[in-house]
Amino acid sequence: MNTQLDYINDLLEKDSELRDKIRDEVHDLDKKTRVMAGILNKLHSTPPDKVAPLLDSVRPIIQSCQKNSSALAEIIPPNQFWRWKDMWSFSLRNAIFSAALVEYMTSRTLISLEQVSATLGIDDAWKDKFALTAEDYLHALITLVNELSRLAVNSVTMGDFDEPLKISTFVKDVFAGFSMLNLKNDTLRRRYDSLKYDLKKIEEVVYDISLRNLHGAKAQEVTPDPTKSSE
Incomplete structure (x- = not known):
């Protein structure tokens, strides 16, 4: 009996040690995603001609996330991906979001699942230990649309x-693209529904621009005269 209890206690201690190692690595990844989010939030107050340097300051941080991916893949035992996945999903989604936003602002294209895996240094050979799931990728894309609205x-x-x-x-x-997916995950489905509101908000902005014929106009051409009261 004591031998069996000792064995179980040894397993619990090893799990606790592994959990602490994962938590430390995820904490470092989370710090990086917060820094990137802080920098990218400046897009909302940065003139178009100053956007490129801002994006350049984020790219090295995205690249540094490859170290976290490699470290987690080394820590996680084989065939235990799904057991520990929830510990890093939130931070990984934020990293994907940052990579997707930088890609959009750079090339006006959607970063693919394969591209973001390569950007974050996630090797397909690690799929039983540390991988990028379609669910995490889609969550990050919804966050991207939220930010773009x-x-x-x-x-x-x-x-x-x-x-x-x-x-x-x-x-x-x-x-x-989302409309063609058969989303069975409740959380993902609810977040997908929020895209309709983002799309509506964007369409209202575009409609207002078209109505006022501001497309292609320069800021100084439409800046109101502060000495004149609005009608």
Whole structure:
């Protein structure tokens, strides 16, 4: 009996040690995602000609996430991916979101699952220990659309009337892609439903720009005269 209890106690101690190692690595990844989120939030108040340097400051941080991916893959025992996955899902989704936003702002395209895996240094050979699931990827894309709906509104405030039109085209394509998926995950399904509100918000911004014929206009051309009261 004592031998059996000792064996069980040894297993519990090993699990506790492994959990602590994973938590430390995830904590470091989480710190990086918070830094990236803070920098990327500046997009909402950055003129278009200053966006490139801002994105350049994020790329090295994204690259450094490869160390965390490699470390987690080394820590997790074989065939235990699903056992520990929940410990890093939130942080990984935030890292995917940052990579996706940088890719959109750079190339105006959607980063693929394979691209983001390569960007974060996630090797397919680790799939039984540490991998990027379609669910985590889709959650990050929904966060991307949430952020772009904010950017569409704030771009107008910055006097950039072309950005909302670009965002509208991109988000409509993403929404069309989501519409073809058979989403059975309740959380993912609820978050997908929120995309309809983001799309509506963006369409309202685009409609207002079109109605006022501001497409292609410069900020100074439409800046109201502060000495004149609004009608």
